[in-house]
Amino acid sequence: MDCLFCKIIAGEIPSNKIYEDEQCYAFYDIDPQAPVHFLVIPKEHITGANKITEKNSAVVGHIYAVIAKITKELGTGDDYRVVSNCGKMAGQTVGHLHFHVLAKRNLAWPPG
Numbered sequence: 001m002d003c004l005f006c007k008i009i010a011g012e013i014p015s016n017k018i019y020e021d022e023q024c025y026a027f028y029d030i031d032p033q034a035p036v037h038f039l040v041i042p043k044e045h046i047t048g049a050n051k052i053t054e055k056n057s058a059v060v061g062h063i064y065a066v067i068a069k070i071t072k073e074l075g076t077g078d079d080y081r082v083v084s085n086c087g088k089m090a091g092q093t094v095g096h097l098h099f100h101v102l103a104k105r106n107l108a109w110p111p112g
């Protein structure tokens with residue numbers, strides 16, 4: 001399958017991995033927008049947040065639990081933002097569901 005993040009999971013494209021288990025994969029973003037900026041993705045190829053269903057949604061809760069664990073390990077305190085851009089207008093550029101985690105700087109709200 002011609003998917004960048006599936007290739008990263010498969011190890012065909014190198015990444016700076018933080019964490020991996022049977023359901024998800026976490027790695028640093030190549031173009032960080034904060035002192036801490038990593039991505040967590042399900043191993044299952046789901047194209048975006050709009051394709052989360054009752055059937056495949058368990059991984060989303062798991063990912064949030066993994067994020068809580070990783071941020072603790074990275075010492076971000078309890079201050080971080082989780083973002084999943086869905087669709088072009090929201091800024092989605094990779095068609096594999098991913099959760100950005102941004103931390104260690106003040107983050108404006110609402111985002112631009």
Ligand code: 5GP
Binds near residue numbers: 013015027029092
């Ligand atoms: P989106 O724009 O779809 O919300 O987020 C995609 C993210 O993937 C961007 O923040 C971008 O910097 C990151 N990204 C794109 N290509 C690569 C890559 O090859 N490796 C890594 N680690 N991140 C990537």
Ligand code: ZN
Binds near residue numbers: 004006044045096
């Ligand atoms: Zn994929």
